[in-house]
Amino acid sequence: MTGATPRTITPAHEIASQVSAGARSARDVTAAALREIASGDREVHAFLETFEDKALRDADAVDARIRAGEKLPLAGVPVAIKDNLCLEWGKTTCASKMLAEFRSPYTATCVRKLLDAGAVIVGKANLDEFAMGGSTEHSAFGPTRNPWDLSRVPGGSSGGSAAAVAAGFVPLSLGSDTGGSIRQPAGLCGLVGIKPTYGRVSRFGLVAFASSLDQVGPLSTCVRDSALALSVICGQDARDATSSARPVPDFAAGLDEPVRGLTLGVPRQARSDANHPAVAAEFERAIERFRGLGAKIVDIDLPMTDHGIAAYYIVAPAEASSNLARFDGIRYGTRAKLAPGEDLLTLYTRSRAEGFGPEVQRRIMLGTHVLSSGYADAYYVNALKVRRLIKRDYDRAFERGCHAVLMPPAPSPAFKLGEKLGDPLALYLEDLYTVTVNLAGLPGITVPSGSAMVEGRELPIGIQLVGPAFEESSLLRIARQYEASGAWMGRVAPRG
Amino acid sequence: MPDQPSSPASEPAPGPELTDDYVRKVAALSRLSLRDDQVASYREKLSGVLAYVQRIRELDLADVEPLAHVGGEVNRLDEDTPGPELPIEALKAMAPESVERFIKVPKVLGDGGGA
Numbered sequence: 001m002t003g004a005t006p007r008t009i010t011p012a013h014e015i016a017s018q019v020s021a022g023a024r025s026a027r028d029v030t031a032a033a034l035r036e037i038a039s040g041d042r043e044v045h046a047f048l049e050t051f052e053d054k055a056l057r058d059a060d061a062v063d064a065r066i067r068a069g070e071k072l073p074l075a076g077v078p079v080a081i082k083d084n085l086c087l088e089w090g091k092t093t094c095a096s097k098m099l100a101e102f103r104s105p106y107t108a109t110c111v112r113k114l115l116d117a118g119a120v121i122v123g124k125a126n127l128d129e130f131a132m133g134g135s136t137e138h139s140a141f142g143p144t145r146n147p148w149d150l151s152r153v154p155g156g157s158s159g160g161s162a163a164a165v166a167a168g169f170v171p172l173s174l175g176s177d178t179g180g181s182i183r184q185p186a187g188l189c190g191l192v193g194i195k196p197t198y199g200r201v202s203r204f205g206l207v208a209f210a211s212s213l214d215q216v217g218p219l220s221t222c223v224r225d226s227a228l229a230l231s232v233i234c235g236q237d238a239r240d241a242t243s244s245a246r247p248v249p250d251f252a253a254g255l256d257e258p259v260r261g262l263t264l265g266v267p268r269q270a271r272s273d274a275n276h277p278a279v280a281a282e283f284e285r286a287i288e289r290f291r292g293l294g295a296k297i298v299d300i301d302l303p304m305t306d307h308g309i310a311a312y313y314i315v316a317p318a319e320a321s322s323n324l325a326r327f328d329g330i331r332y333g334t335r336a337k338l339a340p341g342e343d344l345l346t347l348y349t350r351s352r353a354e355g356f357g358p359e360v361q362r363r364i365m366l367g368t369h370v371l372s373s374g375y376a377d378a379y380y381v382n383a384l385k386v387r388r389l390i391k392r393d394y395d396r397a398f399e400r401g402c403h404a405v406l407m408p409p410a411p412s413p414a415f416k417l418g419e420k421l422g423d424p425l426a427l428y429l430e431d432l433y434t435v436t437v438n439l440a441g442l443p444g445i446t447v448p449s450g451s452a453m454v455e456g457r458e459l460p461i462g463i464q465l466v467g468p469a470f471e472e473s474s475l476l477r478i479a480r481q482y483e484a485s486g487a488w489m490g491r492v493a494p495r496g
Numbered sequence: 497m498p499d500q501p502s503s504p505a506s507e508p509a510p511g512p513e514l515t516d517d518y519v520r521k522v523a524a525l526s527r528l529s530l531r532d533d534q535v536a537s538y539r540e541k542l543s544g545v546l547a548y549v550q551r552i553r554e555l556d557l558a559d560v561e562p563l564a565h566v567g568g569e570v571n572r573l574d575e576d577t578p579g580p581e582l583p584i585e586a587l588k589a590m591a592p593e594s595v596e597r598f599i600k601v602p603k604v605l606g607d608g609g610g611a
Contacts, residue, residue, distance in 0.1 A: 352527055439566075
């Protein structure tokens, strides 16, 4: 341990209270965030683009709205947006050469809702290209580094969103989670991150990766901030037919009420041999902490977890190969230069080969293969059958009375840049504890738990709670109860 | 989920050992042009992933219904009312090449002569 006092930042809900009360202006808060980014992001590379002038103008507009008496739940809160969410200004690149110059003509619904709530968008955060990866090393514009140890990855694919908060640049960011892309980087960066139930948040304006799995969610330094942001971004949207009509509760209200008779399921599979010793040790400590809070811990079995990665790496690439077919060099995106006499097919194949990076091309080919005639039954249809069994495993745990299932968000703490880059499968296996949650469509939250000294550096370690569909409220209350029982809340990485 | 029986495999078993020719075929189906020097790398990495996901083919899943989508939402019909639309200028601004009001593409019909 360094012995220094842990560094914390002002959480989003406090900023919103201060700005709403006129104690601080949104402009001052925004200018401070922009200064932090300007001085610190050279080495972290959380951002692909920042909006200095526009953010300050937007902050002025928030201040004017406050003076006019508007009630804004996120008044003046600086937010980083993952760059696979469309904005009407700046570029929306998905960290891909394919969209290096793409400017969206519209803004994603979830981002629009943040703006309506008084948030100020300071920039677009780095990601694995098209959100495919778990380390943010697959960005066409260079990797993001973990603010806790710059030689390590922040996780991914929402690695820029996580690093932007963990570095103390902003208190809140939006990520997207198709197979763990919010929860895993939250774990590796010591943050709270929630993937809502499938259908909770509109996907309009989220560049599609795997449409039956993708969800948008917040990352923050405390549970209250994620609850607050979630209340803002959830809700049905006419522009996303899969968005749910369920009423959206105020997730922040009642957050401090403990869940009565709390019962947590601990799957046998969460104690995998794949777990890093530090993760295994923290997981056992977490169980004891929950026992100390009066929770009943029951052993459960999620047998299909062993097949989760296989099912996921069939279903997600299959959907990706279809979704990414739209990038053909015609209507938007990169277009290859043709020699005279070359045809339309060459334009497609060469534009796509030039625009997509190797990991995206691998997944497109994998998806094409598992959907191709003769193989679709063996791979894709079987994966969808496993998907049903995975959901059944979770349903049984909840029917047995579990309020949530407790697992690590990832089997290891942040790993070194380049450590797994040459071996796609090694990186896929990191998704062991997250992909089944997307396949079952359930809400999952990562909460900081503790840290371990690894090669002389303090690295955060989180826990993950998975709840029944649309039970984000109780999930957040359990997470809050856990957070309040520890000493991590609000922490970000030490400077330098 | 359409319950179509798949056609019998006409390719060699798509096991972990993919051939270079099969990788080229999948790349073509994926509309990706691969250089010759890329084929071996894609073959090796895709083979590794396929070797892992094979395990799903060994399960007895005969009595299990596939689950394509977890959302409980059902189709809903919207009123057929015109809403705001994107102006042509906005669409043209996104296109890599355009002429007047149109997006420019290489020749589509005939022998596929150049753009």
